[in-house]
Amino acid sequence: MNIANTKNSYGIISILIHWIMAVLIVGLFILGIYMVDLDYYSKWYNAAPWWHKSFGLLVSALLLFRIVWVINTIRPAPLDSYKSWEIKVARITHYSFYILLFVICISGYLISTAKGAAIEFFSLIDVPAIISFSKQQADIAGEIHEIAAYIMAFLFLLHVCATFKHHFIDKDMTLLRILKPVKPEGDE
Amino acid sequence: MKVFQVAILALSIVSTxxxxxxxxxxxxxxxxxxxxxxxxxxxxxxxxxxxxxxxEFTYDKSNPNASKIEVTINTKSVDSNHAERDKHLRSDEFLDVEKFPQSKFVSTSFMLNEDGTGELKGNFTLHGVTKPITIAVKYIGEGDDPWGGYRVGFEGTTRIALADYGILKNLGPASKELDLILSIEGVRK
Known part of the structure; x- marks a missing residue:
């Protein structure tokens, strides 16, 4: 089992971070939509945003780690069966995920810290406010946070559809190789 | 006789x-x-x-009941010292500041008693709804300031029901009304 990526296989670290972030991001999206419409007297009125912010900060930290990781590791080569437009679209989608995630994390942080208050990270530490750029900061950041999240959700659907297409129609290794490292074939 | 009355009336209007x-x-x-x-x-x-x-307001010590006031509020500036709550207050669940960026009070009558308490009536516009309200006023004081100006100050309080102004978000039975506390100091033009 390889920890790091190879030319044709994702390693454990890439696979774990992909799936941990996938679960957290989908959860955060659903929680985000759910929490903004909560009734004032709901039991979750205060707790839901608290969890959203803590997990959001966790995703931010994972994102930073992931970017550093991706830059410093080998990217498994596209399968031979991929068409060149497929590779292009996948690249754009993957890069868009990074950019959108970055935007979503920053804008989310800017909503809660707009008036200088810190964000509590799982009752462990307080992440302090740094930037206060405008009186409308919370509104502007809120708009951006929401729009970027919906674009990301759309790209997520595209990403999932592409996975299914590769797995069930093309019957290739696309899904399998992000599930577990591929055993090296032949004498590489 | 009639001419005399009219003249007095005209004079008093001019003088006020x-x-x-x-x-x-x-x-x-x-x-x-x-x-x-x-x-x-x-x-x-x-x-x-x-x-x-x-x-701005007009005020005359010798005839305070002729005072008039008009105040415009920028609703975007709502501040409860909590970024997320303020964002919520600006949203369409409360003030809807994109649609209703201004709130306004225009007085219609004023009555100041000897003891410095009084009643200010007028029309208050909030969330696009205009309703008559009465503000309980307290005269605080007036006089020269140390920098060459002349100032007068009042305090006013009133209570409004959120639902009267179409703000229907349910905050619970204890929170259907809110108190407005106005502290006004004017500098004479």
């Missing part, structure tokens, strides 16, 4: 117009505030304020 000084609310030095408090669950008061407002 001359006498009634115009004042600008001291926004520059911020010796004025528009605050509100609303019950939180019925257990405590949540205080907030509007940081941006503007207004």
């Amino acid at each position: 117009n001359i006498m009634a000084d115009e004042y600008v609310i001291d926004k520059k030095g911020m010796h004025a505030s528009i605050q509100f408090k609303i019950a939180h669950l019925g257990y405590s008061w949540l205080w907030g304020r509007f940081n941006d407002f503007d207004g």
Whole structure:
């Protein structure tokens, strides 16, 4: 089992971070939509945003780690069966995920810290406010946070559809190789 | 005789117009505030304020009941010292500041008693709804300031029901009404 990526296989670290972030991001999206419409007297009125912010900060930290990781590791080569437009679209989608995630994390942080208050990270530490750029900061950041999240959700659907297409129609290794490292074939 | 009465009346109108000084609310030095408090669950008061407002009034010491006031509030400036709550207050669940960026009070009558208490009536516009309200007023004081100006100040309080102004978000039975607390200092023009 390889920890790091190879030319044709994702390693454990890439696979774990992909799936941990996938679960957290989908959860955060659903929680985000759910929490903004909560009734004032709901039991979750205060707790839901608290969890959203803590997990959001966790995703931010994972994102930073992931970017550093991706830059410093080998990217498994596209399968031979991929068409060149497929590779292009996948690249754009993957890069868009990074950019959108970055935007979503920053804008989310800017909503809660707009008036200088810190964000509590799982009752462990307080992440302090740094930037206060405008009186409308919370509104502007809120708009951006929401729009970027919906674009990301759309790209997520595209990403999932592409996975299914590769797995069930093309019957290739696309899904399998992000599930577990591929055993090296032949004498590489 | 009739001519005499008319002349007196005309003179008094002219004199009040001359006498009634115009004042600008001291926004520059911020010796004025528009605050509100609303019950939180019925257990405590949540205080907030509007940081941006503007207004002018006329006031004449010898005829205070002729005073008039007009105040405009920038609803975007709502501030309860909590970024997320303020964002929520600006949203369409409360003030809907995109649609209703201004709130306004225009007085219709004023009555000041000997003891410095009084009643200010007027039309208050909030969330696009205009309703008559009565503000309980307290005259605080007036006189020269140390910098060559002349100032007069009042305090006013009133209570409004959120539902009257079409703000229907349910904050619980204790929080259907809010108190407005106005502290106004005017500098004579």
